[in-house]
Amino acid sequence: MNQLTRRGFLGLAGTAGAAGLTACAGTGSPGTGGGGSGSSNTIEFWSNHPGNSKTVEQQIITAFQKENPDLTVKLVDAGKNYEEVAQKFNAALAGGQQPDVIVVSDVTWFNFALNKQLTPLDELLASAGVDTGDYVDALYNDYTFDDGHFALPYSRSTPLFYYNKDLWQKAGLEDRGPKDWDEFKEWSEALKGAVGSDRFALELADGSNYLDWYFQNMAWGYGGAYSQEWTPTFSDPGTVKAGRFLQDLAKSGVVKFNATPEADFSAGLAACILQSTGSLGGISKDATFEVGTAFLPGTDNCPTGGAGVAVPASISDERKANAVKFAEFLTNAQNTVTFTQATGYMPVRKSAVELPEEVSYLEENPNAKTAIDQLPHTRSQDNARVLLPGGGARIGKALDQVAQGQDVAAVFAALDAESQQVFDNQIKSKL
């Protein structure tokens, strides 16, 4: 240690600094991909195993290989969430071997489609004789761009209204969710009394944990929206009204924002929460009270969410055909039932809910049925959240500011300007 010289340290610093920069240097350079040299008989499926589904995914793969003995499916751990899968795919686009089938979320698929990195599936599905009319329309059409469909719905979810039935009874409320947010506001004092001090009538995820997804319901409920097509509408009176409503709930101590509201809810620290249908399994297991589920407040105001499966654009036609074959199998009526019963996600096929095993499952699990009954009342999300790069994070940050008491109109006006700038700089010229 004593012999370290100035030159030595400069060398060390240079190397370490360079290493730091290298660590930050993204995943490579643009456009040298080319699809890699994957075997046409091996289908590589990149997944984050949504809803801890690795076992059930492997089970479906085994069934597929049994039906197609000439094909092998390799299940690859591509990340712990949708964003990590997208990052890995971006790395592959810069020169690595590409997958055949990849999980893409409601937020990640569009940028790949826009940059022509995903295959439009329509012709391939037609060639394979797939009846796309059996997919739930709202879920299938979420992946539409330029008159093509770029993914098949897979692990699809919506938010649900979860409530603690014991506290509901204690507050003297009917065993149901609120009709709209105004009714919830009326109930809130009774709920605060029932849940007790230091606890909250409602908990919501904060801006870093998808508050922007749940708040869409509130914005629509008050006649607002994040955008109309590509035009940001955060400053519209309805959206601003929803923002003020959220702020009032925070100021009056009705709502608490938290990274993991489902944990507080399961521990009895919150009377109700908005959470994904994908959390149903965990909440039902952890909660020590009877859990109720209901539609989100309002009428036809529930955003869709979750992920689908897509096929890269630059792999060979033979690989694409095999990939579509597997993607269809993964999401067929039987397998969507298997998958959703294991995870809590929603069946993506219309015919799935008529299968005997699903009928009996829903009879035994009425909370799971709420999600399916809500499906016809869902609505595709606004472009400003799911199609603009960084939309969710941008809106989440603004909602954090609103929750902390900043002027709603000013925050939303800035959000309008920022969203418009992103559209102009990154999307407009590619449409």
Place this chain on the structure above:
Amino acid sequence: MQPTSLDTGAAQGERTGPPAPVGPPPRRSSGRAWEWSLAALLLAPNLVLLVVFTYRPLVDNIRLSFTDWNISAPVANPVGVANYVEWFGRADTRTVLGNTLIFTVATVGISMALGLGLAMLLDQRLRGRNLVRSAVFAPFVISGAAIGVAFQFVFDPSFGLVRDLLARIGVESPDFYQRSGWALFMVTFTYIWKNLGYTFVIYLAALQGRRADLDEAAEIDGASPWAHFRRVLLPQLRPTTFFLSITVLLSSVQVFDIINVMTRGGPVGNGTTTLVYQVYQETFVNQRAGYGATVATVMFLLLLIVTIVQVRVMDRGQRA
């Protein structure tokens, strides 16, 4: 004395040109060539790796910082210095720089001070010191992501350990996840806890290698503990302190895992966003890899400047 061949030639007048090299020089020349070849052979594998995996991406990153590359796009269009102009003009730049500065200064200063204190304590002959040494070092080898998950529960304002401890003295727990200042405190504390083992073990090694005769001389001269620490111990630890100040600084500026797991750079968007986290957000969340490369390049230059200043200061100190 036996005449050398040169002496002989000169005496006989047979040589017209410069004397031919004789004796050791030819052996030295071939020996040096051999040494160079051996050095090149031994260094080559590392140099190749360094060039391919460190310096090539570095240059590539600087090149990309002048483009508008969307990370999923097959092409990147040159935009000149527009990304740099944008970064210097953006409202969030000051917040991100401030977060980086606070996080770095706090982690470097506190983890080094605590590491030195612990090293001095556990350098004593105490019962069970090996066990405590291992316990102090253990967090350093645990993954940052795992520590982040564990500390999420420690700081949870509803049922966390901190809330419980504060409740015992009648203090309400701050909401670490919703208030920017507290969130920054939370990730800084967590990183210091993880990194303490590193500064501790380096200081401990330095303490154990110090000159015992100086300690004895100080004792004989009746130096007070403070004078002993300041006049005898600290000067001997100067190179170690310098080494740590650079390595801890570099690793602190690059902390990503703990921030990503605990706060995702929030609350309120940039509450705990540091430069390296901004690189990630711009590149992978906002898809602007060109702009992300710009932030990375700025970070690299800032680090280089800080390190050069540190070296200069150290150099001056040594001369003084």
